[in-house]
Amino acid sequence: xxxxxxxxxxxxxxxxxxxxxxxxxxxxxxxxxxxxxxxxxxxxxxxxxxxxxxxxxxxxxxxxxxxxxxxxxxxxxxxxxxxxxxxxxxxxxxxxxxxxxxxxxxxxxxxxxxxxxxxxxxxxxxxxxxxxxxxxxxxxxxxxxxxxxxxxxxxxxxxxxxxxxxxxxxxxxxxxxxxxxxxxxxxxxxxxxxxxxxxxxxxxxxxxxxxxxxxxxxxxxxxxxxxxxxxxxxxxxxxxxxxxxxxxxxxxxxxxxxxxxxxxxxxxxxxxxxxxxxxxxxxxxxxxxxxxxxxxxxxxxxxxxxxxxxxxxxxxxxxxxxxxxxxxxxxxxxxxxxxxxxxxxxxxxxxxxxxxxxxxxxxxxxxxxxxxxxxxxxxxxxxxxxxxxxxxxxxxxxxxxxxxxxxxxx
Amino acid sequence: xxxxxxxxxxxxxxxxxxxxxxxxxxxxxxxxxxxxxxxxxxxxxxxxxxxxxxxxxxxxxxxxxxxxxxxxxxxxxxxxxxxxxxxxxxxxxxxxxxxxxxxxxxxxxxxxxxxxxxxxxxxxxxxxxxxxxxxxxxxxxxxxxxxxxxxxxxxxxxxxxxxxxxxxxxxxxxxxxxxxxxxxxxxxxxxxxxxxxxxxxxxxxxxxxxxxxxxxxxxxxxxxxxxxxxxxxxxxxxxxxxxxxxxxxxxxxxxxxxx
Amino acid sequence: xxxxxxxxxxxxxxxxxxxxxxxxxxxxxxxxxxxxxxxxxxxxxxxxxxxxxxxxxxxxxxxxxxxxxxxxxxxxxxxxxxxxxxxxxxxxxxxxxxxxxxxxxxxxxxxxxxxxxxxxxxxxxxxxxxxxx
Numbered sequence: 001x002x003x004x005x006x007x008x009x010x011x012x013x014x015x016x017x018x019x020x021x022x023x024x025x026x027x028x029x030x031x032x033x034x035x036x037x038x039x040x041x042x043x044x045x046x047x048x049x050x051x052x053x054x055x056x057x058x059x060x061x062x063x064x065x066x067x068x069x070x071x072x073x074x075x076x077x078x079x080x081x082x083x084x085x086x087x088x089x090x091x092x093x094x095x096x097x098x099x100x101x102x103x104x105x106x107x108x109x110x111x112x113x114x115x116x117x118x119x120x121x122x123x124x125x126x127x128x129x130x131x132x133x134x135x136x137x138x139x140x141x142x143x144x145x146x147x148x149x150x151x152x153x154x155x156x157x158x159x160x161x162x163x164x165x166x167x168x169x170x171x172x173x174x175x176x177x178x179x180x181x182x183x184x185x186x187x188x189x190x191x192x193x194x195x196x197x198x199x200x201x202x203x204x205x206x207x208x209x210x211x212x213x214x215x216x217x218x219x220x221x222x223x224x225x226x227x228x229x230x231x232x233x234x235x236x237x238x239x240x241x242x243x244x245x246x247x248x249x250x251x252x253x254x255x256x257x258x259x260x261x262x263x264x265x266x267x268x269x270x271x272x273x274x275x276x277x278x279x280x281x282x283x284x285x286x287x288x289x290x291x292x293x294x295x296x297x298x299x300x301x302x303x304x305x306x307x308x309x310x311x312x313x314x315x316x317x318x319x320x321x322x323x324x325x326x327x328x329x330x331x332x333x334x335x336x337x338x339x340x341x342x343x344x345x346x347x348x349x350x351x352x353x354x355x356x357x358x359x360x361x362x363x364x365x366x367x368x369x370x371x372x373x374x375x376x377x378x379x380x381x382x383x384x385x386x387x388x389x390x391x392x393x394x395x396x397x398x399x400x401x402x403x404x405x406x407x408x409x410x
Numbered sequence: 411x412x413x414x415x416x417x418x419x420x421x422x423x424x425x426x427x428x429x430x431x432x433x434x435x436x437x438x439x440x441x442x443x444x445x446x447x448x449x450x451x452x453x454x455x456x457x458x459x460x461x462x463x464x465x466x467x468x469x470x471x472x473x474x475x476x477x478x479x480x481x482x483x484x485x486x487x488x489x490x491x492x493x494x495x496x497x498x499x500x501x502x503x504x505x506x507x508x509x510x511x512x513x514x515x516x517x518x519x520x521x522x523x524x525x526x527x528x529x530x531x532x533x534x535x536x537x538x539x540x541x542x543x544x545x546x547x548x549x550x551x552x553x554x555x556x557x558x559x560x561x562x563x564x565x566x567x568x569x570x571x572x573x574x575x576x577x578x579x580x581x582x583x584x585x586x587x588x589x590x591x592x593x594x595x596x597x598x599x600x601x602x603x604x605x606x607x608x609x610x611x612x613x614x615x616x617x618x619x620x621x622x623x624x625x626x627x628x629x630x631x632x633x634x635x636x637x638x639x640x641x642x643x644x645x646x647x648x649x650x651x652x653x654x655x656x657x658x659x660x661x662x663x664x665x666x667x668x669x
Numbered sequence: 670x671x672x673x674x675x676x677x678x679x680x681x682x683x684x685x686x687x688x689x690x691x692x693x694x695x696x697x698x699x700x701x702x703x704x705x706x707x708x709x710x711x712x713x714x715x716x717x718x719x720x721x722x723x724x725x726x727x728x729x730x731x732x733x734x735x736x737x738x739x740x741x742x743x744x745x746x747x748x749x750x751x752x753x754x755x756x757x758x759x760x761x762x763x764x765x766x767x768x769x770x771x772x773x774x775x776x777x778x779x780x781x782x783x784x785x786x787x788x789x790x791x792x793x794x795x796x797x798x799x800x801x802x
Contacts, residue, residue: 037583038601045495046494109603112564124568125542127544182568186538187572187574336571341576449749549745551747
């Protein structure tokens with residue numbers, strides 16, 4: 001099916017070339033970071049995790065969100081999601097690969113990466129994160145590819161795919177729970193030390209992921225013959241609505257615990273994020289953008305009129321995605337270190353090399369997603385066409401797959 | 411033809427995967443026996459700890475004294491990077507409000523407020539850093555020292571996130587240019603690994619006290635074994651009031667302060 | 670049998686063969702003689718009986734394993750005394766034991782390592798005696 005990526009319009013190829021260029025720049029920037037060390041980033045002794053790990057956290061959420069489509073379809077027979085499961089799984093693949101890349105570029109000694117396998121440490125959440133993320137990646141590649149391949153051939157998927165799908169559902173929840181455990185088990189970081197962490201992560205993921213999926217569906221509708229269907233998009237929008245509302249509720253819970261208890265360690269980071277602390281607050285404008293976008297999105301989503309209209313739904317989904325990127329991809333990780341263990345504020349500002357590497361990895365993810373979606377959409381277009389013509393001819397659909405006259409091989 | 415090719419590739423893939431296991435198995439199997447002995451002079455203990463007598467440090471010590479810091483950083487080739495972003499420190503001074511943020515208040519005695527405390531890795535009995543390390547590069551040894559294995563560290567900095575005391579530093583860049591005078595008897599570290607106070611385990615092995623303890627002219631740093639009821643540290647702890655940093659976190663730090 | 674896409678495949682094959690044999694092209698005419706590590710250091714000159722911790726053949730084939738075992742024993746177990754085959758005891762230290770006698774890294778260690786194109790990463794941390802001077 002890979003050969004389907006080689007046929008495309010000039011827009012498709014321009015996009016591919018743009019992504020390759022961004023990947024090249026990111027790679028060159030990473031070579032610079034490899035030779036100089038992580039001093040080229042904005043990381044410091046006090047804020048030792050920043051943009052890279054923030055992206056990891058956000059993208060694990062996006063990856064986990066495939067379950068919002070897979071669970072209803074496979075466990076509760078919500079048939080309208082039938083077309084979307086493969087999209088969700090491929091999105092998860094691209095997202096998890098990005099997660100792995102962000103961990104890789106963050107390491108001080110990437111050449112020793114295999115130590116985490118050679119010397120397993122079951123007490124470390126990072127170890128388990130590696131295990132579940134790689135397991136989830138493998139599962140989604142196997143499931144997505146095989147289900148799509150079966151669809152292309154007009155047969156039901158092989159029997160062994162089904163148990164894998166069932167496993168992928170709790171595994172999706174677990175990848176984000178384990179990622180949350182990275183943070184919520186550390187005694188010294190008061191902003192992170194909350195039982196709410198894993199729940200908040202999941203809810204945030206179930207808002208951001210499906211929002212992106214909705215935007216992808218509209219995009220695919222425009223550039224290809226693939227149409228997920230209005231009902232599927234409506235159902236996804238409802239999921240985003242509930243998730244976003246609970247997300248806002250959880251922020252409210254955070255604020256209540258901190259400011260009603262008046263415990264300084266609980267208040268200081270929230271103060272730093274929203275109004276500044278000790279005279280410093282470079283994240284404040286971002287947090288207000290997050291707050292405004294999140295509230296605006298929730299209002300647009302809660303109101304059925306704006307949720308059902310394509311234009312306002314698209315705005316709401318974009319707002320959800322951007323605001324939750326700020327929340328998880330930027331604020332959460334950095335703010336955990338502020339104030340530092342000595343009660344002082346040392347701020348973090350990502351540098352240009354850091355940003356270029358980050359953009360480069362996002363480009364890799366977009367590249368993988370583009371290729372996978374191209375394959376999925378091409379297959380679905382063909383099978384639906386042949387199903388259409390079969391229905392018209394009132395005969396059984398012939399298993400024909402032809403690509404420009406060449407017979408499609410393995 | 412198709413079926414044969416597919417099965418061939420599948421079997422080939424599985425074989426390649428199987429062969430890939432061989433180096434991993436070799437590493438895990440380990441080498442033959444090693445003949446190891448212990449230096450009879452070595453200082454041995456089960457729960458190494460340190461008492462920092464701040465009164466001795468302040469009242470009897472000379473002004474702006476940093477003998478312990480200089481001795482440590484000199485002995486262990488700790489670089490002086492020169493900016494707070496990339497700085498590396500194993501032992502340093504912090505004011506009271508920063509050392510004990512849960513104890514500070516507005517009307518604290520001036521004598522305490524304006525003085526600096528000596529801080530370093532606490533070698534906690536229940537260290538979060540060793541719990542979170544994904545490779546076991548930092549671990550707790552039998553004698554109670556939290557050790558860094560610089561050969562195994564992948565530089566993920568999870569231990570730095572886990573430490574509630576900010577005791578760990580990361581080599582953001584190559585440290586060598588920033589070491590004024592290299593101590594030829596001790597290695598440096600390289601860019602990409604985390605480092606911290608080692609309780610001078612390399613000196614203990616040859617019967618020497620930690621460099622900071624030895625360097626302090628006022629004997630304000632007292633090192634000893636908590637498991638030995640007759641050790642100096644136990645005697646001092648019995649004799650007066652002592653505090654530790656952030657005890658409520660359950661880390662069981664082993665640096666005790668006499669204020 | 671007909672070969673489809675013959676031109677593309679043959680061109681690609683030629684490029685592949687050229688790339689995969691490139692190490693040979695790059696090293697043509699650069700053959701060097703076998704390395705001879707030099708034992709001429711002040712410390713060794715002063716020794717009465719010029720013996721290393723273990724025999725030459727053992728060291729030649731197993732110094733890597735020895736150093737690795739030393740590393741694990743020192744760093745992870747905190748045990749620093751090595752008992753050699755002849756019963757003598759040594760401090761397990763690359764810097765303070767091996768390099769004390771073999772203080773000529775460029776003429777000793779590097780000679781074989783460069784010949785075999787091996788790049789051990791000891792020296793970013795362990796101090797080369799010449800460098801420290």
